[in-house]
Amino acid sequence: MILIENNKNLKYNLFSNLNIRPLSHIFYRLKLMRYTITEKILRDHCDDKNASAGDFILANVDKCLANDITAPIAIEVFKKIVEGTDKGVFDKNRIILTPDHFTPNKDVASAEQCKILRNFAHEKKIVNYFEIGRVGIEHCLIPEQGLVLPGEVFIGADSHTCTYGALGAFSTGVGSTDLGVAMALGQCWFKIPESIKFIYSGKLNEWVSGKDLILYTIGQIGVDGATYKAMEFTGEVIENLSMANRLTMCNMAIEAGGKNGIIAPDKITEAYLENIGNLSYKKYESDNDAQYDDIIEYECEKIEPQVAFPHLPENAKPISEVDGMKIEINQCVIGSCTNGRIEDLRITAKILKNQKINSKIRCIIIPGTQNIYLMAIKEGLIEIFLDAGAVVSTPTCGPCLGGHMGVLAAGERAVSTTNRNFIGRMGHVESEVYLSNPAVAAASAIKGYITSPKYL
Amino acid sequence: MRGKVLKYNKKNLNTDLIIPARHLVSSDPEHLAAHCFEDLDPDFNQKKKEFGISIIVANRNFGSGSSREQAPLAIKAAGIKCVIALSFARIFFRNAINIGLPIVEFKEIDDINTQDELEIDFEKGIIANTTTNKQFKIKKMPDFLQEIISADGLVNYARSKILKN
Ligand code: SF4
Numbered sequence: 252m253i254l255i256e257n258n259k260n261l262k263y264n265l266f267s268n269l270n271i272r273p274l275s276h277i278f279y280r281l282k283l284m285r286y287t288i289t290e291k292i293l294r295d296h297c298d299d300k301n302a303s304a305g306d307f308i309l310a311n312v313d314k315c316l317a318n319d320i321t322a323p324i325a326i327e328v329f330k331k332i333v334e335g336t337d338k339g340v341f342d343k344n345r346i347i348l349t350p351d352h353f354t355p356n357k358d359v360a361s362a363e364q365c366k367i368l369r370n371f372a373h374e375k376k377i378v379n380y381f382e383i384g385r386v387g388i389e390h391c392l393i394p395e396q397g398l399v400l401p402g403e404v405f406i407g408a409d410s411h412t413c414t415y416g417a418l419g420a421f422s423t424g425v426g427s428t429d430l431g432v433a434m435a436l437g438q439c440w441f442k443i444p445e446s447i448k449f450i451y452s453g454k455l456n457e458w459v460s461g462k463d464l465i466l467y468t469i470g471q472i473g474v475d476g477a478t479y480k481a482m483e484f485t486g487e488v489i490e491n492l493s494m495a496n497r498l499t500m501c502n503m504a505i506e507a508g509g510k511n512g513i514i515a516p517d518k519i520t521e522a523y524l525e526n527i528g529n530l531s532y533k534k535y536e537s538d539n540d541a542q543y544d545d546i547i548e549y550e551c552e553k554i555e556p557q558v559a560f561p562h563l564p565e566n567a568k569p570i571s572e573v574d575g576m577k578i579e580i581n582q583c584v585i586g587s588c589t590n591g592r593i594e595d596l597r598i599t600a601k602i603l604k605n606q607k608i609n610s611k612i613r614c615i616i617i618p619g620t621q622n623i624y625l626m627a628i629k630e631g632l633i634e635i636f637l638d639a640g641a642v643v644s645t646p647t648c649g650p651c652l653g654g655h656m657g658v659l660a661a662g663e664r665a666v667s668t669t670n671r672n673f674i675g676r677m678g679h680v681e682s683e684v685y686l687s688n689p690a691v692a693a694a695s696a697i698k699g700y701i702t703s704p705k706y707l
Numbered sequence: 708m709r710g711k712v713l714k715y716n717k718k719n720l721n722t723d724l725i726i727p728a729r730h731l732v733s734s735d736p737e738h739l740a741a742h743c744f745e746d747l748d749p750d751f752n753q754k755k756k757e758f759g760i761s762i763i764v765a766n767r768n769f770g771s772g773s774s775r776e777q778a779p780l781a782i783k784a785a786g787i788k789c790v791i792a793l794s795f796a797r798i799f800f801r802n803a804i805n806i807g808l809p810i811v812e813f814k815e816i817d818d819i820n821t822q823d824e825l826e827i828d829f830e831k832g833i834i835a836n837t838t839t840n841k842q843f844k845i846k847k848m849p850d851f852l853q854e855i856i857s858a859d860g861l862v863n864y865a866r867s868k869i870l871k872n
Contacts, residue, residue, distance in 0.1 A: 299849075309851040332865045338872075426774075428805055432865045440804070440851065479797050 285538030287446040288515055289481040292421040292535050294443070296404045304445040304542065312345075313403035313420075315433045318389055319350040321408035323367040328431025340375050341437035347379040347398060347407075348372050349389040352648040357655040387620025387646040390414040390502060390588035394494075395620055397524065401516040402533035406430065406439050411588050411670065413504045417497035418524075419516035419534060424505065444510045445544040446481040446537075451488035453551040458570075458704055460598075461496030462590060462668070462688040464488070465503040466557035467549070470567030478508035480544060483537065488551050489514060494523040495594040502589045503670050506564040556703050558666075559686035562674045570691060570703040578685065582665040583608075583696035584677075585689050586617030586644075587651045590668035593623045593630075595689040600632040602693040602704050608640040609699035615657045617644045641696070653678045666695045708788055708809075708829075710761035713754060714821045715747065720765055721772035722799065726781040734777055736784035743781040755785065762827075764819050765792040770799025779803040789827060791816065791834075804852060807860035815843055829853060 286294070290303050297308040317325050329340070340346055348368050353361035372380030379398060386392065390411050399405050401419035406412065408430040415422035425439060433439050451464060469476070482504045489497070497514050504512030514520075515536040524530050558573045560566035585591075585599050596618060608614045616636050618624040624646060627633050636643050642657075649656030651669040659665055659678030665685070667677065672684035685701055694704045717724075724747040726739055733739075744751040754760060763782065769792035770778055779802050782790060789809045793816055803810045811827070813834065819825065823838040832847040848856075858864035 307849045307852055309849075328862055331862055333869055334866075336869060338869050426801070426805075428776075428861060429801075432861050435865050435869060440855070442800075 284542060285540045287481065287483060287537045287541040287543070288419070288513055288535045289421055289446055289483070289511060290443055290541075291537075292402055292404060293441060295402075295533075295535075296421075302443055304443050306443050307440060308443060309438055309440050310404050311437055312406050312433050312439050313400075314345050314347060314398060314405045315430055315439075316347040316349065316389060316393065316405070316407035316409065316412060317368075317427070317430050318348075318409055319352050319354060319361065319364050319368055321427045321430065322348055322371070323364050324427035325408055325430040325434060326367060326371045328428050329434045332432065332435045338435070340377070340434050343376050344378050345437070346375075346377050346434055347381075347389075347393065348377055349381050349386050349392060350383065351381075351386050351388050351392075351646070352652065353654050354386065354647055355383050355645065385621060387618075387623070388586075388588045388591055388648055390498070391591050391619030391623065391646075394418060394498060395527070395622060397527040397530055400524070400530055400532035401520060402535050404439075406433060410505045411502050413509065413511050414498050414502040414588060416501040416504065416511050416513035417494060418520055419514060421511055421513065422501075423511045442479075444479055444481045446483050446541070447477055448483045448485060448537075448543045448546045450546065450548040451484070451486040451551050452548060453488065455488060455551050456555060458556050458688070458690045459551070459554055460556075460688045460690070461492060461499040462503075463554060463557045464496075464549075464551070465500045465506075466559050466564065466567045466686060467554050469503065469507045469564045470557065470559070471549075472507055472547070474506060474563050474565045475508045476565075477504065479510050480508075482507065482509040482512045483543075484512065484514050486548070490517065490519075492519070493594060494519055495592045498592070499589055503564065506670055556688055556691050558691065558701055559672055561672050561683040561685065564670065564672060564686060566672075570701075570705075574702045574706050576701070578701045579664065579699060580612060580666050580685070580695060580701060581663040582657060582659060582667075583612060583614040583692050584617070584650050584657060584665055584667040584669060585615070585692050586619065587648070587667075587669040588619065589670040590689050591617055591619030591623065591646070593618075593626050595668065596623065596627050596632050597630070599689045599693045600630075600635045602690060602707070603639040603641065603697070604635050606639055606697050608696050611699055612696050613657065614639070614641040614693075614696040615644060615650060616641050617649060617656070618646055620646050650677055652676065659684075666692050666701050668692050709824065709826045710788055711759050712762045712764050712819055712821055712823045712825060713751075713758070713760040714764040714816075714819065715744075716766050716816075717747070718767045719771050720747065720769050722770060722775055722778040723772055725770065725778040726775070728773075731775065731777055734780065736780065739777055739781035740784035740786070743785040752785070758822055761786060761788045762825055763787055763790045764816055765790065766816065767793045769793075769795050770803070771796035774798045774802070776802045776806060779806050779808045783808045791819070791825075804855055805861040807856050807858065807863070809856050811845055813843070813845060818843070
């Protein structure tokens with residue numbers, strides 16, 4: 252019914268873009284064409300062993316995730332599906348429920364939402380339900396707990412589920428209906444995405460992190476530059492990039508419209524997982540001659556710390572340009588699923604040590620999980636934050652989505668390490684959010700305007 | 708299936724034109740159907756009745772804009788049995804399948820006009836324009852997608868699968 256032939260044709264055209272002679276249809280049929288990591292993972296999770304980009308598949312999912320905003324609707328869908336039967340969830344070990352957005356409950360409505368989630372989790376004996384006091388921001392918590400592994404198909408009713416591509420999983424956000432169905436069947440349908448390969452070469456400049464690479468990339472290709480595509484991050488810079496930075500990059504694939512971000516598992520992935528425990532998994536990588544919709548290379552020497560101006564992540568500007576603009580801010584937020592990891596807090600502490608937050612500024616620092624919080628206490632980071640005059644909160648999404656714990660008033664401006672600066676995202680529709688890495692955010696909190704540690 | 712065509716040859720025909728946001732106060736199918744395509748074509752419902760329309764043919768990026776599920780729901784509630792477009796916006800595509808509205812991506816939309824009669828064989832993958840006597844091949848939809856559509860949407864499909872086991 253869907254003209255998939257179109258997609259195959261498109262594939263041949265790609266060859267001409269790359270100055271390679273088109274392969275014949277027979278070649279295609281003989282499967283001499285090679286595949287991307289995204290294609291391989293998805294194909295191994297469905298019945299169609301010949302499936303490739305453009306094909307529709309019904310995939311078995313390894314894990315599915317919902318939070319206090321999306322789970323209640325998914326639970327309703329689930330109940331409709333199994334009504335009148337004695338059927339339960341497809342696997343109580345593979346469903347993850349995280350009340351992390353409006354928690355600890357900010358008001359009666361959010362308390363009611365969490366109650367639905369909590370009751371369902373207890374009734375279905377969901378193993379990975381995280382109660383307040385153990386929960387963290389989902390996309391910080393799940394990798395930390397070893398709940399996502401290379402080669403898995405992971406879906407979450409949250410758009411930033413694409414974060415886990417950093418571990419070499421196919422991971423993507425879906426709707427609550429899809430999630431409700433997945434909780435019942437353990438399956439979800441997909442169109443296998445075409446991939447864009449991003450190559451980051453050279454060396455990183457000082458204070459440049461994964462956040463800057465992804466903001467720069469979105470600035471180059473636009474917020475719809477990778478719509479529906481898999482964004483595959485490669486190159487020598489990625490090979491040497493820490494897991495925290497990889498998670499940050501994949502987290503924002505959705506901000507370029509991407510279906511998933513992905514980095515092939517390597518030594519850094521292995522070391523990260525070894526640290527968590529004795530986990531077994533399957534590693535995939537793209538074939539050398541895999542088919543890409545586009546291949547884009549960036550020289551990292553040219554990339555400075557980036558600041559994305561309101562109201563789109565694509566409005567990225569280099570800090571050297573921004574510093575001179577002396578953009579005054581009212582609030583600085585360091586945290587979220589993008590930059591709420593221990594590495595981010597360490598960088599923040601390095602800059603805030605023996606410094607004072609500017610008297611006009613509220614600086615809110617939110618560790619992503621309880622573990623990160625505890626580590627930050629033990630390492631003395633929290634003391635540095637409090638000495639500097641910052642607020643430290645329990646793990647929560649909080650201000651990232653204008654929920655609580657630092658909502659902006661009309662006309663106010665924030666620099667934030669989060670991932671979205673849409674109109675009204677952090678509060679009033681006339682407030683503004685500038686996205687940056689933690690170092691830039693911390694330096695700005697000291698100076699009172701958006702700047703870099705380089706200019707302190 | 709067989710049906711008569713109403714063609715909207717506008718690119719990026721968005722979800723606001725399919726069902727204006729002001730009508731989202733209710734998701735009652737009859738209410739949605741009554742306001743379907745209202746801002747694009749106030750005579751949609753009248754034309755539909757007069758000519759016996761059951762197929763919409765559209766241009767590129769049909770259903771762009773918001774992720775509202777009410778857009779395909781409104782079209783389905785209005786009695787449209789299939790939407791054919793040069794391409795669909797991604798979320799609309801997903802929503803349409805999930806609520807059981809058959810959709811076809813089709814390049815040759817220039818060969819179809821309003822009031823043409825089409826015969827669509829989803830299983831064989833053929834669109835026949837019986838008005839102009841032209842036939843086109845389309846790729847067969849995978850079985851599970853056909854099942855979702857014929858089950859009237861993803862939730863019913865999942866339920867029938869659960870009941871079967
Ligand atoms: S921190 Fe922000 S972007 Fe991340 S899951 Fe929470 S609300 Fe969403």
